[in-house]
Amino acid sequence: MKDHYDVLIVGAGHGGAQAAIALRQGKFEGSIGVIGDERELPYERPPLSKEYLAGDKSFDRILIRQPAFWEERDVAMLLGRTVVTVDPVAHHVTTADGAVIGYGSLIWATGGHARRLACDGHDLAGVHTVRNRADADRMIAELPGVASGVVVGGGFIGLEAAAVLSKFGKRVVLLEALDRVMARVAGPQLSQFFEDEHRAHGVDVRLGVSVVRLLGKGAVNGVELADGTIVPADMVVVGIGIVPAVEPLAAAGAVGGNGVYVDAQCRTSLPDIYAVGDCALHANGFAGGVEVRLESVQNATDQATVAAKAILGEDVAYTATPWFWSNQYDLRLQTVGLSIAYDQAVLRGDPAARSFSVIHLKAGRVVALDCVNATRDYVQGRKLVETGATVDPLMLADTNIALKDMS
Numbered sequence: 001m002k003d004h005y006d007v008l009i010v011g012a013g014h015g016g017a018q019a020a021i022a023l024r025q026g027k028f029e030g031s032i033g034v035i036g037d038e039r040e041l042p043y044e045r046p047p048l049s050k051e052y053l054a055g056d057k058s059f060d061r062i063l064i065r066q067p068a069f070w071e072e073r074d075v076a077m078l079l080g081r082t083v084v085t086v087d088p089v090a091h092h093v094t095t096a097d098g099a100v101i102g103y104g105s106l107i108w109a110t111g112g113h114a115r116r117l118a119c120d121g122h123d124l125a126g127v128h129t130v131r132n133r134a135d136a137d138r139m140i141a142e143l144p145g146v147a148s149g150v151v152v153g154g155g156f157i158g159l160e161a162a163a164v165l166s167k168f169g170k171r172v173v174l175l176e177a178l179d180r181v182m183a184r185v186a187g188p189q190l191s192q193f194f195e196d197e198h199r200a201h202g203v204d205v206r207l208g209v210s211v212v213r214l215l216g217k218g219a220v221n222g223v224e225l226a227d228g229t230i231v232p233a234d235m236v237v238v239g240i241g242i243v244p245a246v247e248p249l250a251a252a253g254a255v256g257g258n259g260v261y262v263d264a265q266c267r268t269s270l271p272d273i274y275a276v277g278d279c280a281l282h283a284n285g286f287a288g289g290v291e292v293r294l295e296s297v298q299n300a301t302d303q304a305t306v307a308a309k310a311i312l313g314e315d316v317a318y319t320a321t322p323w324f325w326s327n328q329y330d331l332r333l334q335t336v337g338l339s340i341a342y343d344q345a346v347l348r349g350d351p352a353a354r355s356f357s358v359i360h361l362k363a364g365r366v367v368a369l370d371c372v373n374a375t376r377d378y379v380q381g382r383k384l385v386e387t388g389a390t391v392d393p394l395m396l397a398d399t400n401i402a403l404k405d406m407s
Contacts, residue, residue, distance in 0.1 A: 001078055004102035005033035007311060008093065010083050011109030011245075012036025013045060015277035015300035017064045019107045022308035024073045032075045033101065035093075039080040040133055041067060046297060048136045049160040049239075050327050054167060055140070059133065083110075086252040088270040093248070105311050108249055108260070108268070108275040109304060112242030112295075117152065121214025127236045130157055142235060146170055150223050150233040152211055154181030156326045158239035159194060163328040165237075166201045173204040173231050175223070180207060185324075187339065189358050190370050193351050194328065201329060242295065244279040256281055259293045264317035266307040274310070276303035286322055286338045286367070286385070296324050321386050334378040337368030337385035346396045349374060357381070364390050380404040 007023060009016045012034050020032050036042070044062040051057035070077055082096045092102040114129035116122055128139050149165045151158045154176030165172045174181075180191035181198075195205055209229075214236060215222035223231045244259040254260045255269040259281035266274045266282075277300035284292050302320035309316040324335040331354065342360035349356030355373040359366060359381065365388040371378040380403035384391065391406045 001099070001101075002031065002033065002076065003100065004031075004092075004104075005076070006030030006104040007032050007107065008101060008103035008105075009034045009107045009109060010093065011107075011111060011277070012038065012040075012042045012077070012079065013109060013111050013277070013300065014042070014064070014297050015109035015111070015304040016107070017042035018301040018304035019109060019276065019308050020070075020073075020075045021065075022305045023311065024075070026308060026312045026314075028308075028312060030104070033078055034075060035078045035081050035083055035095070035101070037080070037082040038132055038134070041065070041070065041077060041079070043133065044297075045132075046325075048133065049130045049157050050164070052133075053130070053136050053139060053161070054164045083248055086248045086270075086273070088252050088273060091272065104272065106273045107304070107307050107311075108246070108273060108279065109277050109300070110245035111278040111300075112244045114238070115241045115243050117211060117214070117238055117240070119211060119213045121216060121220065122238075124214055124216050125219040126216070126234060127214060127220050127238065129238050130161060131242070139235070139237070143168060143170075146234040148173075148232050149235045149237065150175065150231055151237045151239065152223075153239035153241075154178070154205070154207075155184065155239055155241070156182070156324075158237065159198065159328055160326060161237045161239060162198060162203050163201070165235075166198075166203055167329075170235075171204075172202070173206065173223075173233075174198065175209050175211060175225070175231075176205070176207050177210050178207065181205065185335075186370060187342070187345050187358060187360065189345060189347060189351075190333075190372070193372065194331075194333075197329065197331065242278060244281075244293065246275070246279050249273070249275070261291070262303075264306075264319075265310040266303050266318060267310065274307040276300060276307050282318065284322070284338070285319060287340050290340065292338075292340075294322055296322065298323050321382060323382075330373075332373055332375075334371045334375065335368065336371075336378060336382050337366075339368040339370070342367055344393065346393045348377065348397050349399055359384075359396050361393070366391060366396075377403055383407045 042064040085094045114131040148171045339360040344361040346359040357371040357377040360368040366384040369381040
């Protein structure tokens with residue numbers, strides 16, 4: 001390990017990996033170091049709660065690049081290290097083991113920590129989050145001895161985990177504090193569809209409930225709800241969001257709040273320090289200029305590319321179209337755009353056929369599409385979102401008219 005890198009990247013996930021890749025693609029010849037708190041080379045995170053947990057993909061298949069790639073491009077992987085302080089004046093970071101590493105430019109790509117329950121019993125054995133390989137491996141090791149699983153949280157991670165547990169024949173109870181699943185990312189029609197699908201696969205979905213404590217001696221054996229109900233559980237999976245991992249930047253004086261604020265070039269308020277991915281709070285044109293954090297691979301990789309190009313001196317700004325996806329059972333949900341504050345939703349197709357889209361409009365303009373087993377709509381509808389097209393809702397609902405013919 002060197003004691004100084006021309007570009008130091010903190011975080012070895014999608015954003016950190018892409019920043020290094022983009023720098024080398026841009027003919028950057030300086031030294032690059034990537035600090036990661038895990039001992040693994042950069043790997044894809046979404047499969048952890050889907051294909052990897054289900055055993056459909058080995059770890060080798062979810063590596064972002066094979067080991068030789070990083071060696072050939074002279075990217076130093078400083079793995080198993082955690083940055084605890086940043087000195088923006090001296091231009092160096094300090095790791096938990098006391099190492100001081102200098103930088104010319106710093107790219108912060110740490111993502112976030114899984115949000116944990118704060119109630120009694122949250123630290124019992126058998127209580128899991130799904131944020132890294134070690135999390136998933138612990139679940140995989142325990143699954144053979146699990147008969148009943150409780151999933152806390154009805155977002156993507158929770159629903160994907162529930163689908164995998166159901167696939168393995170476990171009794172699954174899913175607990176959601178709000179009145180519908182996916183409430184933060186989808187409209188009522190889509191929420192109802194996925195709720196029905198999970199129920200059809202045997203998942204006991206309970207809405208509007210809150211957890212007051214987890215029960216067990218040493219290992220979890222139950223979940224107590226606010227109404228006194230006790231739900232038996234051999235395993236509890238907590239999927240209630242993340243906390244942006246920006247503590248050292250915040251302590252160094254970076255402007256932020258729910259994450260660290262970045263401009264269109266992904267620069268923070270600190271000199272020569274950039275931030276990308278889940279931890280980056282930015283004004284997004286697809287959200288009407290509102291400051292948001294986007295927790296997606298697309299955002300991490302696109303912002304990382306922008307940061308790399310900015311370091312290379314290119315005139316660039318982050319304007320990428322947001323997109324997301326989720327796999328549950330044999331359903332593939334693909335979303336393009338942001339449905340923040342939409343005022344009309346148009347159903348295209350028949351949910352009973354398990355292939356349909358929900359098109360969101362705001363003031364008559366298309367702002368987002370949620371497509372379930374409808375890849376053609378997803379691909380063709382992207383242009384409608386990017387241009388903010390104004391289209392007659394009756395046309396949008398007519399599956400005999402291709403979306404590509406409406407722009």
